[in-house]
Amino acid sequence: MQTAQRFSLKSQHGISLIGLILSLGVIVLIAMLAMKVVPTVIEYTSIKKAISVAKTGGTTVNEIQNVFDKQADVGYITSITGKDLVITRDNGNIEVSFSYQKKIPLFGPATLLLEYEGTTAKNGVSAKKPE
DSSP states (O other): OHHHHHHHHSOOOSOOHHHHHHHHHHHHHHHHHHHHHHHHHHHHHHHHHHHHHHHHHOSSHHHHHHHHHHHHHHHTOOSOOGGGOEEEEETTEEEEEEEEEEEEEEETTEEEEEEEEEEOOTTOOOOOOOO
């Protein structure tokens, strides 16, 4: 009888099977989402570097677009081209901006829409493309 009381007085610690399955499910969903989003973030950072190189590599709109296109070929940038850049002159300084959307299919009709934009302007405000 003494051993039976000893076991009933101890509390059990740990995670249940259902808790383990639910936890693993959440971790798998987060991992799948990260695997789809991380490449777009890497491409975005490549685009930001490419517009900085393009800004210093050219003095005319065509030169800047050509330099960007060369950087895009090397950096595996497929979301935008040199023609998509917004190139402006501000107080004699050339500023290069871009914005684009990336649509990531998740499952069934569900998609994730990411909107990226960037600029070389010191104030951080991207110029919009005239429509």
